[in-house]
Amino acid sequence: MAEQTFIMIKPDGVQRGLVGEIISRFEKKGFYLKGLKFLNVERAFAEKHYADLSAKPFFGGLVEYIVSGPVVAMIWEGKNVVLTGRKIIGATNPAQSEPGTIRGDFAVEIGRNVIHGSDSVDSANKEIALWFPEGPANWQSSQHKWIYE
Numbered sequence: 001m002a003e004q005t006f007i008m009i010k011p012d013g014v015q016r017g018l019v020g021e022i023i024s025r026f027e028k029k030g031f032y033l034k035g036l037k038f039l040n041v042e043r044a045f046a047e048k049h050y051a052d053l054s055a056k057p058f059f060g061g062l063v064e065y066i067v068s069g070p071v072v073a074m075i076w077e078g079k080n081v082v083l084t085g086r087k088i089i090g091a092t093n094p095a096q097s098e099p100g101t102i103r104g105d106f107a108v109e110i111g112r113n114v115i116h117g118s119d120s121v122d123s124a125n126k127e128i129a130l131w132f133p134e135g136p137a138n139w140q141s142s143q144h145k146w147i148y149e
């Protein structure tokens with residue numbers, strides 16, 4: 001199966017009307033949308049998603065942030081989509097994110113950085129299993145041969 005990543009538009013991205021812009025960037029690049037849901041998550045679910053960060057001093061604030069409003073959870077598929085997705089998103093701290101990246105263009109503070117993307121194939125698989133237990137949608141783009149050699 002082609003590589004997949006988990007992307008989440010955080011509550012600030014939803015509130016600021018960035019959903020269409022963000023989806024558009026992944027679509028135009030040539031990645032395929034294989035899962036999409038708009039939902040509020042429970043505190044325990046947010047804690048599970050960020051379990052690796054539970055010892056960090058910012059963990060409590062991070063969980064508050066993620067449960068503060070609805071999020072858009074997505075599966076995106078394509079060649080090197082995990083690493084390339086992280087590049088499209090930009091550095092964790094928007095003060096260091098390059099212009100042209102989502103965080104570089106739309107965020108100022110690390111605790112309001114608009115979007116999440118899996119940091120490895122292994123965490124992508126774990127996050128997709130957590131957020132999409134039903135699995136990805138099954139479809140193939142008719143444009144595939146115009147994007148991939």
Ligand code: UDP
Nearest residue numbers: 058062091092110111112113115116117119
């Ligand atoms: N975060 C924060 N303060 C920090 C580091 C991280 O508030 O000092 C938040 C930030 O929203 C970040 C999230 O915690 O996106 C997860 O941190 P991680 O290091 O996994 O960054 P990411 O993978 O999102 O770039």
Ligand code: MG
Nearest residue numbers: 116117118119
């Ligand atoms: Mg991370």
